[in-house]
Amino acid sequence: MSDRIHAHxxxxxxxxxxxxxxxxxxxxxxxxxxRLASETDALREAHGARVESIQHLEVVDRPSLPMRADLVPTxxxxxxxxxxxxxxxxxxxxxxxxxxxxxxAGNLFELKEFSGLRLLDxxxxxxxxxxxxxxxxxTAGTRQLSGVEQGPLIGTIIKPSVGLTPAQTADTVxxxxxxxxxxxxDDELQANGPHSPLxxxxxxxxxxxxAHAERTGKKVMYAFNISGDIDEMREHHDYVVAAGGTxxxxxxxxxxxxxxxxxxxxxxxxxxxxxxxxxLFSRSPHVGIxxxxxxxxxRLAGVDHIHVNGLRNKFSExxxxxxxxxxxxxxxxxxxxTPDYMVMPVFSSGQSAVQVAxxxxxxxxxxxxxxxxxxxxxxPGGIAGGVAxxxxxxxAATAGIAPEVYSRxxxxxxxxxxxxx
Numbered sequence: 001m002s003d004r005i006h007a008h009x010x011x012x013x014x015x016x017x018x019x020x021x022x023x024x025x026x027x028x029x030x031x032x033x034x035r036l037a038s039e040t041d042a043l044r045e046a047h048g049a050r051v052e053s054i055q056h057l058e059v060v061d062r063p064s065l066p067m068r069a070d071l072v073p074t075x076x077x078x079x080x081x082x083x084x085x086x087x088x089x090x091x092x093x094x095x096x097x098x099x100x101x102x103x104x105a106g107n108l109f110e111l112k113e114f115s116g117l118r119l120l121d122x123x124x125x126x127x128x129x130x131x132x133x134x135x136x137x138x139t140a141g142t143r144q145l146s147g148v149e150q151g152p153l154i155g156t157i158i159k160p161s162v163g164l165t166p167a168q169t170a171d172t173v174x175x176x177x178x179x180x181x182x183x184x185x186d187d188e189l190q191a192n193g194p195h196s197p198l199x200x201x202x203x204x205x206x207x208x209x210x211a212h213a214e215r216t217g218k219k220v221m222y223a224f225n226i227s228g229d230i231d232e233m234r235e236h237h238d239y240v241v242a243a244g245g246t247x248x249x250x251x252x253x254x255x256x257x258x259x260x261x262x263x264x265x266x267x268x269x270x271x272x273x274x275x276x277x278x279x280l281f282s283r284s285p286h287v288g289i290x291x292x293x294x295x296x297x298x299r300l301a302g303v304d305h306i307h308v309n310g311l312r313n314k315f316s317e318x319x320x321x322x323x324x325x326x327x328x329x330x331x332x333x334x335x336x337x338t339p340d341y342m343v344m345p346v347f348s349s350g351q352s353a354v355q356v357a358x359x360x361x362x363x364x365x366x367x368x369x370x371x372x373x374x375x376x377x378x379x380p381g382g383i384a385g386g387v388a389x390x391x392x393x394x395x396a397a398t399a400g401i402a403p404e405v406y407s408r409x410x411x412x413x414x415x416x417x418x419x420x421x
Contacts, residue, residue: 004087006052006123007104007293012064012081012116012286014073017054020113021084025049027111028103029088049088057081063115064286071112079115095131097257097297100124105289116286122293124300129334132261132300134341137270139330139367142304142344145246145270147218148182151398154390155183155371157348162189166196170204177212177220179376179384180391183369186225188251188276198226198236206243223249223272223305233263241268250303253277257301264302272346273303283316291325295343299333305344305369311358313349322347323362330367344369351375353416356393357403366394380415389416 013020029049059078086104093099105119137145146153156176158169176184192198205222213219226236226248233255237248249272252260264271275298281288291308298306308325309317326345333341345368347359352375360366376386392413396406407414 002087003090003125003127005090005100005104005125006085006087007119008121009084009086009108010081010116010118010120010286011084011114012060012079013114014063014067014079015113017056017080017082018051020111021051021054021082021086023111023113024084024108025051025086027107028086029092047089047092049086052085052087053083054085055083057083064284065115067115068112081116083120090125090127095125095127097128097132097261097300100128101257101297104293109287118284118286118288118290119293120290122296124296124334126334128300129339129341132302133264134300134302134333134339135271135304135343136264136267136302137304138342139344142221142270142369145219146182146221150366151391151394152366152368152370153182153221153344154180154387154394155185155346155369156181156376157185157187157371157373158190159187159373159377161187162193162195164196166200166204169196169201170208173205173222174208175383176376176387177208179382179387181220181376181383181387183221183223183371185223185247185249185272185274185371188225188227188249188274191225191227191251192232192236198224199239202240202243202245206240206245210244219244219246221247221270223247223270225249225251225274227251227255230259230262233259234266237263237267237269246270247272249274251276252298252301252303252306253280257297260298260301260303267302270304271302273298273306273343275307278307279316282321291321292328295325295328296333299329299341299343303343305346307346307348309349310347310351311355311362313351315349319358319362326363326368330365346371348372352420353389353393353403353413354420356390357397360394360397366398370394375416375420378419379412380419381412385412385415388412 059080063079109117209220224240226233227250240248247270252273309322311319329343329345348371351372379386389412392410396403
């Protein structure tokens with residue numbers, strides 16, 4: 001396998017496309033805005049980025065992103081769109097995730113030559129697998145920790161997101177445990193605030209989870225949000241582990257690749273990756289980073305779960321994008337000679353029993369965490385009814401039975417379909 005890093009981009013430019021692509025390559029490797037005497041041919045050959053391919057697409061009349069008026073060529077024939085592949089020698093920065101990002105997604109977005117530029121995908125050499133251990137638990141380990149051998153982990157998020165005291169949060173957790181939940185997570189907005197400190201939350205919640213495990217033989221997985229500074233995350237991770245917890249959560253965009261990679265090497269439990277801020281990278285098709293590239297970075301850094309939204313979600317992401325993201329999480333990252341680095345996709349955002357049949361049909365399996373807030377809490381039968389409706393919906397989906405048919409003999413599913421349709 002090649003020891004070069006390959007990156008695939010969508011670009012849009014009013015300039016000559018071949019020239020613009022060479023500017024990309026030069027800016028992110030050995031070049032600058034003018035040729036230097038020290039930039040010898042030998043140095044360029046050893047360290048310069050290459051333009052591997054250019055695939056012309058359509059031409060549009062207007063720029064997708066704003067351009068300074070003085071930078072737009074006075075003579076032009078529209079804005080050319082294209083797919084461009086660049087590659088870099090690994091020797092430029094070694095198997096380092098932060099420096100990889102600086103190279104493939106650094107100053108490129110600001111280049112004057114482009115009215116659109118988006119990183120679509122990455123191909124990385126095996127040296128990254130040697131440098132980063134990747135997910136510690138993934139799907140199989142998460143199933144073992146949670147006691148859910150098959151089917152999805154039925155999960156929920158503590159709501160309201162903020163404002164609850166540790167005792168009030170524990171009251172909600174108690175109801176969820178009694179209702180048969182598999183997985184509970186803090187909201188990304190609730191980490192270690194003054195009104196609900198992490199340690200106080202652990203002290204209030206873990207005795208309930210441990211007692212439930214002693215009674216039932218199943219330990220519900222609770223993802224405590226430990227997002228914070230490096231030392232704070234390590235301390236809070238250790239506190240969760242000492243209390244018998246099986247999962248910690250971090251807002252990956254907030255703590256960064258280096259923070260997640262550091263925590264992964266210290267971590268003894270499942271690492272839940274929440275992608276709060278994802279829209280900053282994904283909302284526009286003309287700038288940012290696509291999930292195909294994005295998730296590879298976090299899988300290498302070591303998360304075991306990562307969010308992918310859900311079908312007919314409350315956000316802007318389309319259903320086909322959600323399913324493509326989930327499938328990407330379940331595909332091996334490298335070849336058969338290295339670990340597969342597969343992670344468990346987390347479906348959330350406005351989910352209920354109503355989307356289950358379509359989710360299963362589109363994804364083709366149930367190796368996922370299916371998180372529902374209102375889909376559980378707002379069920380007419382209460383929390384227990386909400387959880388039951390989701391189990392029934394997944395039972396029907398995996399058996400190939402239409403939910404309309406299955407709901408005839410399953411009241412909780414029928415109530416959910418009436419309430420959330």
